Amino acid sequence: MKAKEVTAAELGLCSCHVCGLVSRRMQNDGPAHCSRCASSLHFRKPGSISRCWAFLIAAYILYIPANLMPIMDTGSLISYRKDTIMSGIVHLWKTGSWTIAVIVFIASVTIPLLKLISLTLLLITVQRHSTWRPEQRTRLYRLLELVGRWSMLDIYVVTLLAALVQIQSLAIVKAGPGAIAFGAVVILTMLASNYFDPRLIWDPLQKESPL
Amino acid sequence: MTTDCSTIIACHECDLLQREIPLAPGETARCHRCGGTLYRNAPNSLDLTLAFSITAAVLFIIANVYPIIGIELQGNKSALNLFGTVRSIWNQEMHIVSLLVLVTTILIPAFQLTMMIYLLLPFKLDRVPTGISLIMRLLQSIKPWGMVEVFMLGVLVALVKLTHNFIVIPGVALWSFGGLTLMLAAVAASFNPRDVWIHVERQPGREVSG
Numbered sequence: 001m002k003a004k005e006v007t008a009a010e011l012g013l014c015s016c017h018v019c020g021l022v023s024r025r026m027q028n029d030g031p032a033h034c035s036r037c038a039s040s041l042h043f044r045k046p047g048s049i050s051r052c053w054a055f056l057i058a059a060y061i062l063y064i065p066a067n068l069m070p071i072m073d074t075g076s077l078i079s080y081r082k083d084t085i086m087s088g089i090v091h092l093w094k095t096g097s098w099t100i101a102v103i104v105f106i107a108s109v110t111i112p113l114l115k116l117i118s119l120t121l122l123l124i125t126v127q128r129h130s131t132w133r134p135e136q137r138t139r140l141y142r143l144l145e146l147v148g149r150w151s152m153l154d155i156y157v158v159t160l161l162a163a164l165v166q167i168q169s170l171a172i173v174k175a176g177p178g179a180i181a182f183g184a185v186v187i188l189t190m191l192a193s194n195y196f197d198p199r200l201i202w203d204p205l206q207k208e209s210p211l
Numbered sequence: 212m213t214t215d216c217s218t219i220i221a222c223h224e225c226d227l228l229q230r231e232i233p234l235a236p237g238e239t240a241r242c243h244r245c246g247g248t249l250y251r252n253a254p255n256s257l258d259l260t261l262a263f264s265i266t267a268a269v270l271f272i273i274a275n276v277y278p279i280i281g282i283e284l285q286g287n288k289s290a291l292n293l294f295g296t297v298r299s300i301w302n303q304e305m306h307i308v309s310l311l312v313l314v315t316t317i318l319i320p321a322f323q324l325t326m327m328i329y330l331l332l333p334f335k336l337d338r339v340p341t342g343i344s345l346i347m348r349l350l351q352s353i354k355p356w357g358m359v360e361v362f363m364l365g366v367l368v369a370l371v372k373l374t375h376n377f378i379v380i381p382g383v384a385l386w387s388f389g390g391l392t393l394m395l396a397a398v399a400a401s402f403n404p405r406d407v408w409i410h411v412e413r414q415p416g417r418e419v420s421g
Contacts, residue, residue, distance in 0.1 A: 005244060008221035008228050015221035018348050019408045020250075022219050022228075036408065037344035076376070092372075100371050103364070138224055138245045149358050152315065156365025159312050161372065163299035164280060167287045171376065175305045183311050190355060202225040202245065 007199075007206055009043045016041060045197040049123060055192035056119050062181045062188065063116065069178035072158050076171040084178060085109065085154060107153035108182070115151075115189040118144055122196060129204040141198045148193055151186040155179060222247050256403040257410065261331040263401060267394035268324045270387045275317065278382035279366060282373055292384060293317060312362075319357040320395065326350055327398065330407070339414050347404060354399075363392045 008015055014025040016034040025032050025041055032041045070082035083091060085108050092101040118140050125132060158175045165173040218231045224247035234240055234252035242249055253259075274293065281290030291299065293316060301309040326346050333340040340346075366388065373379050 006228050007226040009226055011228065013219075013221065013228065015223065015226070017223070018344065018351060018404075020220065020223070020405065021408075022221050036412075037347060039344060039348055095375065097371055100368055104368065107364075134225070135245055138247070142224075142247075145355075149355060150361055150364075152311075152358055152361045153365050153368065155308060155311065156316075156362050157368045157372070159296060159300050159308060160280070160365060160369040162303060162305070163291055163296040164282055164289055164369075164373070165377075166299065167282075167284055167289055170284055170287060174303060175300065175308055179305070180307050183308055187311075194355065198224045198245075198247075199226040202227070 005206075007202070009199075009203075010206060014041045014043055044199055044203075045195060048195055048197040048200060049127060051195040052119065052123055052192045055188045055195065056116070056123065059185050059188035059192065060116060062184045063112065066178055066181035066185050069181060070176035071154065071178035071182060072161065073174040073176055074165075074171075075173075082176065085182065088154075104154060104157075107150045111147050111151045112185060112189065115144055115148055115193065119189065119192055119196065122201070126200045129207075131204050134201050134205060137201050138198050141193070141196065141201070144193050148186070148190050151189075152183070155183045155186070220249055222249060250405050251403055253401065253403045253406070256401050256406050257331055257334055259401040260327065260398055260403075261335060263394050263397040264324055264327040264331065267391055267398060268328065270391040270394060271320060271324060273387040274384045274391050277384040277387070279384045279388065280370060280373070280382055281380035282377040283380065284377050290380070290382060292382075315356055315358040316362045319353050320359050320391075323350065323353065323357055324398075327402070334407075334410055339411055343407070343411060347407065351404075357395070359388070359395055360392045363388050 008022060012024055013022050014032070015022045016037060016039055018039040019034060019037040021034055021036045023032075023035055023041065025043070033039065034041055067085055070084055072083045072088060074081050074083065081091075089101050089105050089109070092104065122137060122141060125137065158179050161173045162175045165171050219228055220231050221228050222242035222245060225242060225245040227242055227244045229242065229249065231250070232240065234250075236252055236254040239251045240249040241247065276292065278290040278292050279296070281288060283289075297309050297313045297317070300312065326349065330340060330343065330346055330350075366385065370379060370381070
């Protein structure tokens with residue numbers, strides 16, 4: 001740990017989250033605005049941890065119906081099936097579309113789980129003022145921001161199929177209630193990671209190092 | 212109250228204060244503690260972004276007018292464009308899913324492209340459009356919610372699923388969606404918000420707040 005490292009907040013400086021301008025700001029000074037772009041200034045995202053927890057817990061709750069309820073009903077003259085996310089992937093695998101099965105598995109199973117677990121880990125470590133591997137945790141956060149959106153894949157696939165396959169009495173596809181729950185999980189985890197402030201990961205380090 | 216902080220920069224990911232150094236064209240400055248991107252010297256970033264945005268806007272219109280995929284089964288045909296997809300899902304009482312698709316694939320990309328062109332075209336004519344700060348703030352906050360590239364992958368997955376049971380006819384919009392995905396990625400990669408602020412500060416006596 002180099003002794004020279006100083007953060008903006010320690011010096012009462014605040015960087016604008018829109019234009020990046022660093023300006024001086026007193027703590028408890030009431031609302032302040034950036035002199036260049038007039039955006040409101042904050043040392044850290046306000047209410048970051050509690051908002052992030054709120055969205056994350058809601059996402060955990062909806063994750064259950066998202067996986068247990070069918071997201072797609074497929075009907076034709078000869079067959080009728082209701083698919084949950086997992087049974088849809090298994091069906092794809094069995095019918096020989098291995099590549100697609102793997103893509104859907106990554107987008108609909110791996111990424112949401114990764115997001116839920118990683119955000120929980122980040123929030124707990126931040127709340128415990130942990131100084132454990134801040135660089136790796138920041139990298140994990142960057143990864144979450146990057147991959148989170150790809151979970152929407154299944155929603156789009158179901159939407160396209162349900163809209164397109166409406167051939168009277170021959171074949172019909174319908175979106176199931178699981179699709180709503182799953183879409184909500186994706187939105188909620190994206191909101192949670194939006195509200196998370198990665199600078200909180202680094203704050204305990206500053207308090208520890210002698211200045 | 213005001214201090215000259217013009218050469219000081221704080222990392223957005225770990226808040227470390229650092230002094231700005233000049234960069235050669237194409238170089239990126241990274242935080243020396245957490246490795247987050249601080250700023251870039253991207254030559255012509257605003258011109259490039261404008262060019263990509265206009266191309267993307269043209270492709271966006273084509274992608275929304277023409278059908279994406281058509282299917283055929285025993286002489287029965289069905290083909291839909293993007294808005295038709297949204298409407299069809301709405302009529303099936305899946306309002307939330309329908310709105311989700313409408314917002315993430317139509318409204319937000321359209322808004323993003325309009326704002327980009329509104330912002331960057333006046334720069335080219337040596338003017339500063341009104342409400343820059345508001346636009347920059349909006350562009351930043353809606354950025355994660357435009358999901359054209361995810362939708363594109365969704366179209367391809369749906370295409371493969373449909374080939375099991377139907378004769379699939381790829382529509383014109385399928386190709387323009389592919390192009391749009393590339394162009395939006397190019398817009399995101401070339402747009403450098405820092406250059407906007409540098410450009411604004413070069414115009415003396417301009418009212419920036421909005």
